[in-house]
Amino acid sequence: MNHDSPSASKPAALAGIKVLDLSRVLAGPWCTQMLADLGADVIKVERPVAGDDTRHWGPPFRQDDAGQDTREAAYFTACNRNKRSITVDMAHPEGQALLRSMAAQADVVVENFKVGGLRQYGLDYDSLIALNPRLVYCSITGFGQDGPYAERAGYDLMVQAMCGLMSVTGHADGEPGGGPLKAGVAVIDVFTGLYASNAILAALNARHSTGQGQYIDMALLDVGMAVLANQAAGFLSTGQTPGRAGNVHPSLAPYQDFVTLDGNVLLAIGNDGQFARFCAAIDQPQWAQDARFASNTARVQHRGELLARMEPLLKTRSTAAWIALFEDKAVPCGPINTVAQAFDDPQVQARGLRIEWPRTDGDRLPPVAGVANPMRLSGTPVVYHRAPPALGQHTEEVLQEMGLDAARITALRTAQAI
Template sequence: MGAALAGIKVLDLSRVLAGPWCTQVLADLGADVIKVERPGAGDDTRHWGPPFLRDTQGQDTREASYFTACNRNKRSITVDMAHPEGQALLRRMAAEADVVVENFKVGGLRQYGLDYDSLSALNPRLVYCSITGFGQDGPYAERAGYDLMVQAMCGLMSVTGQADDEPGGGPLKVGVAVVDVFTGLYASNAILAALHARQASGRGQYIDMALLDVGVAVLANQAAGFLATGNAPARAGNIHPSLAPYQDFPTRDGNVLLAIGNDGQFARFCAAIGSPAWAQDARFATNTARVRHRDALLALMGPVMLLRTTAEWIALLEDRAVPCGPINTIAQAFDDPQVQARGLRVDLPRDAGDGIAGIATVASPMRLSETPVDYRRAPPALGQHTDEVLRDLGLDAAAIAALRESKAI
């Protein structure tokens, strides 16, 4: 079998993270994704550095590594959509595409004839996904939306970080732009659903994705708790609001993470440390009791956890099926034998004449037995595939040269 999405053509008009994350998922699954970028500038994230990619001499280039996080397996072309010939070219490409993904402001592509109504009239089978900060309607629809802003607005920062009365307490963003990433994942799921529905209806459809919607959706159990009780949860550091002990603990030489999720695991933990009576104590015998008596439990556990090193705790508890682990840096994570065994670093060659011979990327976590992810292309140089894509569209060398002369590409 070929790739899962072989034969699907995606016109990617998005930039930064949410849209490109979505289209990279589709590209990894085999879709032919054409990334459209501004001539001379490209996607904003090409310039979001340091850090920058290094050339074969080990010197920094002008290309930021940020771009490589979400643009693997794509072909890059440069088209000026403000130019009439550029607009005509993109409409021609959309007429042959299965999917368009864009993250311009609401109504921003209408002036170029690249909005859903215009393109679906040319191609009724087109699946068109718009990604914005706040959606296509509502009082905030016209506002620009960014991950950090949405992390604050949706409530995520209110449950992230140390409690206000703890050292360093206060609202904190997640260390990765998680709302952008989750929006890209939701968008790719919606697109796959629309493609499946098209098999029955013969028609594409419009998809309205909003960062704020996604930010609220991924509050998960925290939102469910609020909806059930009317009580807004608060920041509590690494403590889990519904499980105990489920957090980090200082050890003799650092920290260890315990993730005890049921009473059996807690009983095995107690036996391992030589305190089996804790598991029989009415205050700690059940998870609900442990949550209610968390302070008393932590007062007992804290001194005990300081008696061993992190490695000693992991060796002791893993042998007894008590979930635990180190708190790694990213460098330590990539050195972890399980990460290496799973091949989570993928090195891809690139020959774009810019001195960058290859780019390291993070493997897709999607493991399909019959249609596996295919790592075909490194994240592309700006405009690397312009001529190739236009030739695929049927343009000859003279037509491509004329477009370049007019600065449409």
């Protein structure tokens, strides 16, 4: 799939929604990219010269046609497609006035400054809601707008540690490589972006009946606690603190990776029917009749005895051979891919999950590659119409839409307000 996909010509779900994006790094930009993918007009406001921090978070950097690193960090491209970038100095009075004018015409503002950080610029919720009562204003912070940690800076890694996620991720103490681990992706930032976009869509829908916008207080710590999901539910139900178990599921068996003749294979058996089919496929149907293994609860209780039987057997064939054996028998099984192998997977390719946009800002860089949005709406599909923008690429375009003429824009540049 590319930017010229048929979805680009169909109506967008959020067409007509204007978003003023004052956020940086990942959680806020992930939220606004979601809105942009759904068709909202997202104006990304960046600092003159420096821009969003993630423009410089490399390596890895994008490469030019000769295979040489540029100074454009790949990180930025992950969460800023479909947006227009303008540069405004919000510390400058004229920059503040510009942003207030934009907020007065916007449907949504998203920001992730520290608590109260935008009040000095007249860009806080109370100031902007007075100009635009229909405004939906979303603040994203590490710890929320109140509580003893409200003034603290919050980062994904810190919250992964504080919320307990790292305590249930990684191998158990005493095992090789044992100890708490962070996830390989900044999952709290990404989940916060997703929760924030959901909250914004809810607020926009509520506005249809009330005519009023509202304030949304999103906190990384709140999200971190929420996404503990079954681990939190287990603790709250029993009072027992869950621990790390590597790739083993605490409530399902067999649901983990196994060593094969040439690597590893992942089995994700989630019910008794799947286990019976697994046993039949490996010519051990009696396992499914054994009282120790006949039900999932019994298999979890007798996990060690089951693994003692499974592990030697699974070492007798290659990963590909096991996958081939199970794939037509409704036994969930798969490889443990690298990222490169995942993009080479035929199902990933068939679903068009790698997308590209040509660059149009004259920088002669190769097309920007990205990952497709996984939401597939039949009537109002996701749109891919803009590559992640160059810094300030759309400043003049946006200001002209606001009614500023060339002389006024030049004056703002001379004053270093933009």
